[in-house]
Amino acid sequence: MGVDIHHRGVSFTNNSKRAKCTMREYFAYRIQDRDHSFSLILNSRRQQHVLRCDSYENLRNQKAKGTTDISNVGQRVILHSSFTGGARYMLQNYLDAMSLCKWFGYPDFFITFTCNPKWPEIKRFLKDTSLQPEDRPDILCRGLSHSHICIFMHSDNKLPTVELIDPIISAEIPDRIEDPELYSLVNEFMVHGPCGAENMNCPCMVDKKCSKNFPKQFSNHSSVDQNGFPLYRRRNDGHFVEKSGVRLDNRNVVPYNKYLLKRYQAHINIEWCNQGSSIKYLFKYINKGPDRATVAVIPTNNECENNDAVDEIAEYYDCRYLSACEASWRIFSYDVHCRYPSVVRLPFHLPNQQQIVYGEDDDIDDVLDKPSVAASKFTAWMECNAIDSEARKLTYVEFPTKFVWILNGRFWKRRKVGKAIGRIHSVSPKLGEAYFLRFLLNKVKGPTSFDDIRTVNGQTHSSFRDACYKLGLLDDDKEYIDAIKEASHFGSGFYLRFLFATLLMCNSMSKAEVVWENTWEYLADGILYRQRQRFKSAELSLGVDELKNLTLFEIQQILLRNNSTLKNFKNMPYPDVESVSSSNNRLITEELDYDVLVIKNDYDRMFLALTNEQRNIFLNIMSAIQENKGGVFFVYGYGGTGKTFLWKTISVAIRFEGNIVLNVASTGIASLLLPGGRTAHSRFIIPFELTEDSFCNINPDGELASLIRKTSLIIWDEAPMVHKHAFEALDRTFKDLLRCVNSTISNIPFGGKVIVFGGDFRQILPVVPGEGKLGGPNDGETIIDIPDDILINDSHDPIGSLIEFVYPSILENYSDINYFQERAILAPKNEVVQEINDRLLKKFPGDEVEYLSSDSICESEFLHDQFDANLYSPDVLNGLKVSGLPNPKLVLKIGVPVMLLRNIDQKNGLCNGTRLQVLSLGKRVIEAHIITGTNIGNRTFIPRMSLTPS
Structure with missing residues (x-):
């Protein structure tokens, strides 16, 4: 480091597999100090390729249909989990950390280690320059800029109770006479403050309180609070240090270890953390992601003379902030996260459902012909089981302990050195067969095919769910059969069908087809009567198959209204829909199925009742729809000022013209007040776990995508109740879905759709514990007298x-x-x-x-x-x-x-x-x-x- 590598005696090697260096390696080379050479890193960047993701099977089906353009197939991907610092990257590291806990228990110590710029090595390097340590972030980060470390102790050395931590962790000022070196180090590195009333300008002060909760309370013994966090011994022994003229005692000491402090002479905070309630907080803190900064784009003086309209919102960007130290660290390719033992992430998938990432401009033949596409880490595991007897003794999650994945060759081989554990990717129960496959992967050893995974006691089952049931991993369904029979005593078939659909959507039944076969006669109650009424024939009779088909169709309609379908439940029979319904887009049909005469009467009555302000908003929105140029509106009003009435008036006006309006709200209760209302999450399939680059899970070729393309207006009530990432996900999704209609809409909000948000920001409660109202002024402390008429006295x-x-x-x-x-x-x-x-x-x-x-x-x-x-x-x-x-x-x-x-x-x-x-x-x-x-x-x-x- 910092020495010219080109000199006499340097040996030549040609062992490198690559003939060219990467951009990072080039910059890492250029950043070094060399004699008679000026170091300069030029700012550079390149456009990230637009990536999409879809299953192998779906891409094969697209090819069979003759599709060549795959720019609108599958889902768009912004930042993969491999992108260092991204939200998915941080989430995966958090899950890896939790996996370590499953194998080794909770970590015992949490250490925060901060670089000391006064270390003699740094001073010695800079002594012949006029630079300060902070001027050379590349030098600082070669040592240690800042790190968080979790340590798992061996079972023989664990400290199970808080009373045993005092010899290891101290939160007290040592005696100045007995240990002057330690006293000096604690004074320099481990005392917080002064803050509070003595120094209101201290960086830790937020809302006139110390954000680190100093000073602590005196305590003669160490203990654990109700949230699982340790309270260290801080005796009132009279020891103190003086900073900025203020005496600080043990209440201001940051916990430390005496040996580490003397050894490294830097700020090293050590915490005891062997409590389950604090572990998740700890790992989320370590993986909380990068710092962020809001950046404004400011025009030059010449550009200011241009009188064109300025989009003030677009001028601001929410950016990841990398300090100079962190940038240097990344250029040198130092680990951002490091674990021992390492955690191997184990993906899995249903047959031919492995996810493939490709570029929008890629040719479908080129994508499918890649050798790595048909193979996956999961299928390679089964191939290894077929040829290695040792492999057949392990489950999938145990496999990385004995085998290592060779990425270049895409195969597993026996591990010779190192240690690793496995973590199988988690999936939602709503994914059905994939969810039950994950059950089996924790139990089945050495399968060589998907059929082997489904085989229990020599019998190969038709589904992974059946295999789970046979292994006893699922509960018996007798409870649900009895529930339907019991409800039939005081409820009609209409309510029983709804009950059965509810059990399906909640994924409660282990074998839904068994419950169906045992209760279908109860679920079919009333179907024959309705058919007789429909055809005006009292003598009409239906066969068993016809009755089952009509009953399944009714259940299917309930599921479809809730973004589900019988096709999601393997082994459940599916109705012959062609015999009872048309093949048109069901969602579009539902949104156009209104009585025009009733709609007209409602519109005439409601439009006349609008106030002047409501009418002005109404006309502006209707004008934007008619001009078909898109537009985003926000209607801000207190509760009770007529926002819901305005939504209803706009809705009947659009539906009277034969167009579609989608009414959504942030909560279920609010959606019930809107005509045809749904929650935004259910209507647009917005993910519950949102990140800065999320997309809605909408199939570009599905019914919902077609509905969105035909929609004239979207109304979103109580919009301030959800996180901004929900709107950003919807914006990205709409742009992706609608660009096949108009390729120029990539820079138009929400793909050119007219969308109206409504709500009252004053109804928003604080969402960050302990942080108060965001952006609100601090009015200080006061006493409020509550009137006696709203109190219960005596x-x-x-x-x-x-x-x-x-x-x-x-x-x-x-x-x-x-x-x-x-x-x-x-x-x-x-x-x-x-x-x-x-x-x-x-x-x-x-x-x-x-x-x-x-x-x-x-x-x-x-x-x-x-x-x-x-x-x-x-x-x-x-x-x-x-x-x-x-x-x-x-x-x-x-x-x-x-x-x-x-x-x-x-x-x-x-x-x-x-x-x-x-x-x-x-x-x-x-x-x-x-x-x-x-x-x-x-x-x-x-x-x-x-x-x-x-």
Whole structure:
């Protein structure tokens, strides 16, 4: 480093496999200091290729159809997980870190190591120059600029209790007489502050508080708080240091290790972290991604004289920020993340469903003819099993411990050196067969084909789900058969079909076809009667096959309304749709299926009721639609100012003209207020896990893509409730879908579609814990007097008084729907909600019915040994009460109001937040009717459903 490599005696080698160096290697060469040579790195960049991704099978089908242009086939990809610093890159590193925990338990220590620019090596290098250490980031990063390190101790050396950490971690100032060297180092590197009242300008100060929560509290013993974070011993022993004229004691000491501090003489913070509740936070912190900066594009003086209109929004860019140290680190190709042992990511796929990444300009024959396309790491594993007896002793996740993947040759060979563990990519339960394939990959050893994976006890099953069922990895479906039979005693076939569709969408049944065969006669109830009414023939009879077909068609319609289909459930029979419906685009047909006469009357009435401001907005939006030039509008208004009425007026105006308007909202409850409303996530298939480069999962050749192309207007209500990445994903997707209609729309927002956002930013709550309102002014501290008329004073039982005030005479009124529509109690914590619910429940007449959850660890996850399985016994899982998961016990009575916490069928008003009242309580199913929204009175059956948290 820093020495001219061209001198006498340098040996020549031609062992390199490449004849040319890469751009990074060239810059790494040019950045070095050399005698009589000036070092300069020129700014350069190149346009990233536009990439797309699709399955091998689909590309083969496209070729069979004669397709040659694949620029609009598959999904567009912005940044792959291999892009260093990208969101997917960080997520994969986080998952790798969690995989280490599965094999070795939790890490014991978390170390933050910061470079000391005063190290003698750095000073010695710069002594003959006028430069400061910060002027040479390439020198700093050769040592260590900044690193986060997690250390896993051997089982014999672990510190299971917090009392054992005091000899290793100290958060106290040493005695100046006994250890003057350590005292000096702690004073220089490990004391935080002064901050707070003594120094309000300290960088750590946010909203007049230290963001690092200094000073800490004195403590005579180390302990762990309720969130799993350690509280170190900080005795009030009188030791102190003085900085900027302020005395700082043990409360301001950053935890350190005495040996490391003396050895490296730099800021080295060490934390004890062997607690499960803090591990995820720790790994997410390490992999939180790059710094960001908002950059403005400023024109030169000459350009300022141009009077053309300026797009002020487009002038600002949200950029990744790389400091000089980090840029140098990356040029030298130093590791950004490093793990030992390494984690090998193991992709898998269904037969011929491996994902292929290709460029938009690539020829389909060139893509399919590549040797690496038909082969994958997953299929190569099965090929290795066929020729190596040692390989057949391992599961897929265990395979990297004994074998290594050779990328150039695309094959596995026995590992000779090093150590590695495997991590199988995770998939959603909604992916069906792929999800059950992952189950089997954690159990099956040495398969040589997909058929081997599906083989159990010598029998090859037709699906991976059946194989899982035979292995006992899935629950029995008798509960759901009994639930449908039980519901048939007090519900019609219409509600039973909806119940069956709900079980399908929630992925609750292990073998849906078995449940179907045992209950289809109940599900078909009412079908024959409707057909007799339709054809006006009381003597009409239907055969078994005809009756099954019509019943399946009704179930299919329910699934289609919720972005699902019977085709997603292997072995479930599929209806002969041609015998009962046309082959037109169902989504377009639904959006055009309105009574024109009713629409006209609604439009005439509503347009006359518009205010001047509403009418002005109406005319501007309609003008943009008629001119077909696109446009993005935002209607900002307080709650109750008429935004929803405006949406309805615009909708009937467009539908009266025979055009399509898509009404969406950010929440299920808000979508129920819009005509034909849906949540934005369900309508446009927006990913729940969003990144800065996400796309919506819309097939360019599918029905939804055709619907979007024919849509005249999109209205998105309560838009401020979702993250900006959702809008960016929709924008990228629309541009990609619509460029086949008009190739010039790549720079037009949302591909030239007219889209209207609405909402009230003042309804947005803080979303960053502890950070307060984003962008809001700090008005300081004050005392607010709450008026007596909204307080409960002088009550020995405040909760009881509150219940009596909100729900008076509940026994006389509980059967009245209006009584519960007008009342609700808001509480800040789930514990308070539970207490109020328990006390209210006792006021209702009748017997209590108790429903219990059935909790278990997902079988698709790899458990290292039986000890891990015992850690997550049903008793432990039943004791978990966390946000996002229901409590393990539900107690109800007939007549009590309940709230749905899951989107089931938005078109029929059943979504997250819908309030219902219980009508009957069965052993396997609950009957209730809706008491709020636009579907008041609609009945439904709610079974026990599977819930897999992400």
